[in-house]
Amino acid sequence: MKVAVTLAGAVVLVVVAVVGMDLAGWPGLAPRLAAQAERGLDMDAGARLHLLWKPRLEAPRLRVSGTHGEPLADAKDVLLNWQWGDIWAWRRGAPLRLRLVQADSLSLNWQRDAAGHTAWPVQPSGAPDEPAEMPQIDHLVVRHGTAQLDDAPLLLLADARFATQADGRWTADLKGKLRGQQLALKAEAGAGLALLAPAEAGLPPVKLRAELTQRDGRIAFDGTAASLLDARSLDGQLQVRGNSLADVGRPFGITLPSTPPLELSGRLQHASGVWQLGNAKARVGRSQLAGDFSYDMRQKRPLLSGMLRGGPLRLADLGPAVGTDATPSRPGRVLPDRPLDLPSLNTMDARVAVALNQLDLNTPKLAPLAPVNTSVVLEGGVLTLEHFNAGMAGGELAGSLRLDTHPSPPQWQVHADMRGVAIEQWLKFEAKSLSAHPVTGRLRADVDVQGRGRSTAELLGSLNGPVRLQLDKGSISHLLTEATGLDLAQGLGVLLRGDKNLELNCARVDGSFKAGTLRPRSAVIDNRDSRIDIDGRISLGDETLDLRVVAKPKDFSLLTLRSPVRVQGTLADPRIALEGKALGGKAIAAIALGALAPPAALLAFVDPGEDLPPVSCDGPAPAPRADAARPAVTASAPSYPAARRGPAPRRQGQP
Template sequence: MSPPGATRGQPAARSRRRAARVAAVAAGLLLALLLCEALGWPFLRGPVERAAARATASVVSIEAPFRVRFVFSPQLQAGRIVVAAAHGMALPHLVDAHALRADWRWGDIRRWRDGAPLRLEALRARTLDARLQRLADGRASWQLGQRRAPPAGEAALPRFGLLTLDEGHIEIDDHALALRATVDLSGSEGEGGRGIEARARGQYRGHDLDLRAHATAALPLLDESEQAPALPVRLEGKVGQVVLAFDGRAAALLTGRRLDGTLRMQGPSLAAVGAPLGLALPATPAFELVGRLAHDAGVWHLVAESATVGSSRLTGDFRYDGTREPGRLDGRLGGERLALADLGPAVGAPGTAAAPPPPGAPPPRVLPQREFDLPQLRGMDAEVQVAIAELDFGTEALAPVRQLRARVRLDDAVLRLEALSGVVGGGRVDGWSALDARQTPARWSVDLNFDRVAIDQWIRALRRGGAGDDPRRALLTGVLEGRLVLAGRGRSTAQILGSADGDGRLLLRRGTVSHLLTEAAGIDLAQALGVLVRGDEALPLRCARLEFGVEDGLVVPRVAVIDNRDSTVFVDGRASLADETLALRAQVRPKDFSVLSLRTPVLIGGHFSRPQVGLQASRLVGRAAAAIALGVLAAPLAALLPFVDPGSGDGPDPCTAAPRSAAAAAASAPRR
């Protein structure tokens, strides 16, 4: 029989032995764990490969040398890792990395399994080749672990806290963005990193793309998520025909999510900028722009501090909302000078001077023939306020319009120029214009008013000796008032004007007209010689009035008269905007006596580009025949009688006469 104390000590001993065995096992397990951690769990390559395949719902291949750590700072190292593209896409792989090391946090892995974008603490690789593809239905090659494709645009690329690449290659084929590009990367990011150098080449919306970038990090340049950090980036290169340089902060560079920085652009035309972005910008001469560009949540904001378009000097502040359907452009356009020639390509005129036609060739067309890009007007809506200090017509013959103001609106493919006004010749011009591209062919209409415009100050060619000459020596002066209303259809300026209907009214009062010009127009040789001897003078202008109708491109004067104390000049005929021909006749009725006046109508014919001026031969031949007959039958001095003009004297104001109907005016027009 054992002593009582020994009985009581046996359970305690067994407990100690069990505790010792448990401690030994735990120590062994801990030792084994530490040993495996130290060795990198080489025998887990197969299980990790299979677990990664289950987690990504894709085929994963891991090649030796293989090391993985699960404690403290989880990481994986492999000689090579290949991850197949999601959704069974026909790509060689999603990622193929050599000499790779990936660091992660378990919390990020849990959030990824719950649907958040995959995030790794660091990724280092000697070489990395990635194939990123998104189909039109929204499925993307990087949607790892997602067996159901998210809505288009919601798939987010993996994110990295640190990326180091000796050599990276990414191929992008994004059907949603119409982007196909190859991106080559190298460098390191994070603290102490030299940054990432990237070059993207390919096509964006059918336009060639060649961009070079330097950034402190690379993946934010490709990340599509709204949480992607905006990092310092320098970008330069070419998109389509536009050369650009950007220095600022950016995220999702290739997809245009967020940008903010200084911008310099140049290209052959503003239309070259709008084409890749889907904007309906006008065709212009070469341009250069310096300013600031920002983009966030689908909204672009451009501040053009200095913009040179041809010889124009402009500024602007524009906001384009691409989230709307169609997109919408709002802003203002200002500047010190806008040259009309720089808008020529927008209305179909050639951007450069045309070469002279060869001898014997048909007369060149004057009205622009090039067709408008009307489908582009359906691509967006717009409202832009215009305030230009000077609109230059590109010729010394015309003074510029100053203080040009207008509101440009584009709604539902209807382009309107509203609240148009400007100062010219001390007076004003105002009105509106519209181009309706909803109709086929497009319909254009215009309504312009002229108020108190000094014609010699506007039309400098009327001043002999240049614009600075004394107005009293101008060929024609006066205050112009009137209105022009036209409407036409077509796909070019020539087609629209060639089909135009409408009318116009111009009235010139309180002016003067050159005496010599008046006598020359009336073919009054005696009085013209007298004016040459004593010097020209400005005759007070009683009035000048032009009213005309336009029907199917044919311009026919209803009233066309210039009246002064010496003579009254009547003009009739026609001008065709369709075939650009002239058939006009000017008839002068002297009011005073003249001993040597041919008093023969002057005919103006030919083509707009080659006008021809001559005399009505039948009248001249008749007077010459009468002069010869009188000289032979009567006396030599009698031969002058057919050329003597007693003058008609003053009569009622011809400018107050009722205009003729269009039919009557057309019937009296001279035939070509």
């Protein structure tokens, strides 16, 4: 019995002693443990360690050194709070978690190399060479704090100042570079905002306001969050202003197209690696856009998905993305030759539906497309425009585009199918003395081409594939017809009584691109007055023209030069001239007749016309004339496939 009492008393004394020592903070224990741990920890002799109930460390001063002795942290009047379960999890490989870090002053030096290694002594024993994750701090309370950040995985190089105000608000001011972009960050949060917090922490969101300024841009957020650095449970209003959408996305590793200056607003949310921007409204240049988007960073290749809607979208506002906003570097050229930013297409995937009420082609001479629907898919470096469908001057344009960035140079494929387009509504031009609509009719076209290139000029200069155009139920200006045939007498008569359109029997072009050069196999315009044949070539590689236009009048004329017209030169400087051989023959005949009797010289310019049958675009091709100076291009009819109509143009908002 006495033994039991003695043992019980001893136990009580031990418990009392342990409790007493814990209440006293185990004087001298914390500094000795830090020195023996050989983990770069150093604290003053006045440090106190409490291991029971609420584990914590209180130290007048605490210093942390790196693996090579470099200073990493220096804090005064420190209080650290943790749970033993957090330490157990850390020993098994989880990131170190501290429930509270409180200090009167704190100076930090945070560095990580590209492999994620850090000099901070936070790796559990037995795994000193493994990359360390950043410690998770649920609550950071620092009256005066500074930090130097050099984080290679985040591509962050910055200096920061932060503090907890007397009313509990948390403020931070950061200046530096993120992914090579100069920026400054100002943030303000409610008391208790964590720097990092795991999902299981269940920390409640607190109010957060942040403003990130770039060289010529600004990103502002006003909402709530449960942690700052990993933006857990982020939810609030976002406002963005910048010189380009690409500049806005670059600091965050998001691949976005180059654009004119923009303003954007919407509701931004983030949870578990998925960012969402809802009810977004944007003005890009003079374009008005809206949409809802999601950016999933959990996958190996981030995925952007969502819906882009609104309008009008001006083609000029897409110019920076496709290189059309820059003057060609080669003198005398008109095709854009600035290289496109194709490597960036390999950094992410995308699936975005597009439903616009209007696509403005940025010229008053072409009517806009309305509405426009398509799907943009980017997968593994292959960009496709699927199910493209647009209303076009009473008709429709359907097609697809595919860009494969893996070959060198990248490979492009384009298919376009146009049906029922009223050309007088789509093409808008005015010319004195001509009728109000010099050309009318319903245009249909098929383009199925492919090419290779890193710029618009390089792509167009390598095109291969067929091109077919046909104008149904059309008409053409009478005066324009006579001018093409150089019929001076009849042209003067039409000019005096007023121009009217002549009904077309047939108007079509059937040709193909080969290595960037378009050569028509058949190009004809036929009405009751004349038949016009066109042959030659248009080279997009060197941007040169060499076309021959031959008009064959069907009626009598007192005064006509009846000479083929040559269109030559370049796209930037086309030149029109009369073919010398035919015109020279008329001149010689006029001189000979004038020698007999001067008035007879005019007989050389009298044309009785030709007895040519009407050309039908649906009928057999007319035979070429044997006496032509060179083979005239005839209407050897293209075999039009059946109309490949896509779905009818959809209304705005439909996917």
